[in-house]
Amino acid sequence: MIKPPDTFTTARLRARVPRVGDAAAAFQAYANDPEVTRFLTWKPHERIETLAVFLLGSIINWENGKGPFNWMLSPLDSDAIIGSIGVTIADGKAMFGYVLARSHWGRGLMPEALGWLVGWSLAQPEIFRAYAFCDVENAASARVMEKAGMAREGVLRRWHTCPTISPEPRDCVMFAKVR
Numbered sequence: 001m002i003k004p005p006d007t008f009t010t011a012r013l014r015a016r017v018p019r020v021g022d023a024a025a026a027f028q029a030y031a032n033d034p035e036v037t038r039f040l041t042w043k044p045h046e047r048i049e050t051l052a053v054f055l056l057g058s059i060i061n062w063e064n065g066k067g068p069f070n071w072m073l074s075p076l077d078s079d080a081i082i083g084s085i086g087v088t089i090a091d092g093k094a095m096f097g098y099v100l101a102r103s104h105w106g107r108g109l110m111p112e113a114l115g116w117l118v119g120w121s122l123a124q125p126e127i128f129r130a131y132a133f134c135d136v137e138n139a140a141s142a143r144v145m146e147k148a149g150m151a152r153e154g155v156l157r158r159w160h161t162c163p164t165i166s167p168e169p170r171d172c173v174m175f176a177k178v179r
Contacts, residue, residue: 001065001066001067001089002089002124002126002127003065003067003069004069004087004089004117004120005120006062007071008071008116008117008120009076010112010113010115010116011112012075012076012109012112013073013074013075013076013109013112013113014073014074014075014076015071015072015073015074015085015113015116016071016072016074017058017059017062017070017071017072018055018058018059018070018071018072018084019055019059019072020052020055020056020059022055022072022081023048023049023051023052023055024048025080025081026051026055026072026081026084027045027048027051029080029081029082029083029101029103030082030083030084030099030100030101030102031044031045031051031099032044032045032046033101033102034164035102036099036100036101036102037099037164038162038164038165039134039135039137039138039141039162039164039165040099040162040164041160041161041162041163042163043163043164044164058070058086067087067088067089068086068087068088069086069087069088069089070084070085070086071084071085071086072084073085073100073109073113082100082101082103082104082109083098083099083100083101083104083109083110083113084098084099085097085098085099085110085113085114085117086098087117087121089121089127092126092127092128092129093127093128093129093130093131094117094118094121094122094127094129094130094131095131095132096114096117096118096130096131096132097132098110098113098114098132098144105140108147110144111143111144111145111147111148114132114144114145114148114150115147115148115149117130118130118148118149118150118177119149122177122178122179128178128179129176129177129178130150130176130177130178131150131153131174131175131176131177132145132150132174132175132176133156133159133160133172133173133174133175134172134173134175135160135162135165135170135171135172135173136155136170136171136172136173142173142175145175146175149177150175150176150177151175151176151177152173152174152175153174153175153176154173154174155171155172155173155174156171156172156173156174157171158170158171159171159172160172
């Protein structure tokens with residue numbers, strides 16, 4: 001199994017393995033914001049404790065080396081948690097997911113983090129496909145993937161559920177970069 005680096009940096013961001021103590025900062029920054037979580041597969045957290053449990057699971061995944069692997073994102077000049085990005089590696093493919101605090105939208109930060117992970121993934125001899133998807137209505141996330149060097153492949157009909165929108169699966173746009 002491929003294990004990504006525990007940390008990485010980009011021009012403006014630092015990514016590191018989560019800590020249980022990150023729960024309060026992540027909760028405040030993005031995890032309880034219904035606008036941020038609108039198109040995600042999880043509802044906004046209502047309690048810091050549930051987020052802490054999720055982060056503990058992420059830490060255990062790192063310790064076991066099996067993934068999915070999640071990183072907390074901070075600006076280079078601060079320890080403030082502003083988002084998270086993750087990768088699931090299986091069968092020669094790397095799938096990404098990400099979330100960013102609304103106060104940091106529109107600055108090109110997430111394409112920077114995603115672009116780094118796409119590059120790292122495709123540099124691994126065992127990975128041939130780096131991909132992610134977003135709801136068809138989530139134009140901002142589609143733009144993140146494009147800016148990270150991924151190409152739009154098409155629409156996946158009734159592919160994922162956004163519990164904040166509907167209990168029924170919704171259409172998604174798939175983006176990928178391959179080697």
